[in-house]
Amino acid sequence: MDAIEELRRLASTAYLNRSDRPIWLQIYDRIEVALESGTLAEGEKLPGEDDLATLFGVSRITLRRALDRHQREGRLQARKGVGIFVRAPTVRYLVHRHEAFNEAVCDDAAELKILSLVRKPASAAAIRAFSLAEGEEVFAMRSAIVVGATPVYLAAKEFRIDVFTGMEAVVARGGSILDAYAAAGIPRYVRAETRIFADFATEAEAGELQVSVGAPLLRSRSFNTDLENRVIEVNAGCWPMFAVELVFASGPADIATSSVLDPAPRRS
Template identity: 45%
Template sequence: MSDISPENPIPGAHPELASLATRPYAPKSLRAIWLQIYDRLADAIERDLVAPGTKLPGEVHLADLFGVSRITVRRALALHQSEGKLQARKGVGIFVRQKPRYFEIRNDMTFADSLVADGGEISTRTLLLERGAASAEAARLFGLSPGDPVLKLHRLRMLDGAPIYVSRKEFPLARFPRFEADYAESASVVAVYRATGIAHYRRAETRVRGGLASREEADILGLTPKTPVQHVTSINRDPDGAAIELNRGCWPMSSVELVFTSDG
């Protein structure tokens, strides 16, 4: 066994985490070792001994630190990931998730305006832009026949480089015949609205429901499948009341606090 102690931790280990790790374990008959490791990690996260955004040591180092196998450590990490306390970034490592962000939902605010990022940098990655058959809900909303085409836009929002929100949008093709060209110039849906003569719009409806991340959502957001998430469905309308966008979004449950406000 390596000579590991709070004074002589492994490379990359946080000193307070090392101190928690080197405490004697209770008998396995009282609580499984992997759950005791889970408890110690939870203690470190909840007391901010390991600050939000901190990258944890790798599995090999953590196994050495806690004096157990990688499989044992992996079980403890996986439970924290499923609960949203930790976030795996593919090819990078496992991080302590940031504290929930304040996201104000008001009918005239853009995503960037709604997310108070405390100085964080918001970036966007377009995952899909294509024409395809409308979903049943979009067909009803836009007054289309089954199978009629719409514009589909899937995007990933990131905060300080970490995935925080994925959205799947549908737009009526007849209303936005130049959507692809207008979006290519700006990567902004609001700019597409304006290019089509829609100077103002309003979020007419927002529905929020809890659920579990699908495998696709988990892959995009860097979560363990079946992690608790918030699914948000919203509808944008133009000044005349016509529906111009159906949006379905997904937030990790612990990443955001949704706050509904009036227009003031």
């Protein structure tokens, strides 16, 4: 069935008494049905606000409240001057002791972009992890993973300067993070700890991830060690909550590519 026709069908159902559930939330519910069923496909542009308001028989203000909530939750994505789109497909990440987050995206269309690399005073987390003195510098890197035109992951990494002495040269010639590890004489490392928790997008993160301020995120805090158990990297990352499926693996690093489990639901 055509998306507009299905939306029209959903919109034609009589509203419940607004004292039971506000009209804008009932519209939110119906749009959610269209998203979960695939009627509004991932990457698809929604009809304009005027058309949707007419379809649902409400004012633009009421309609916008429903759309705004879906945007805050990360299901919809507003592109300034273009319109509102269904967020890009969920990306699967492999969480494995010997695999970096940035190298573990189970999606051939994903592209890692190193946004910046500078020397700066270590954060409190890096001072503790690296046993540094206050004010000592680290290599601070910002990177992103992009699928198509959609950013799905941001990371702020810190590396020991005394270990990664050639990192600036590696990045300047277009090398990857793993190239920097290799240049430092570290053929293999271990992700010693990863913590994942929920939070909300700041204004800066919302702009970079193309979500609304306050959209739910998953944040990670992790650190890597070399084979001598020396901490050499501290990493803080975040994803839009509806854009990621985390796959925890304890066996070979490619176990997630042939999982015996059903994939996670597209949305919940």
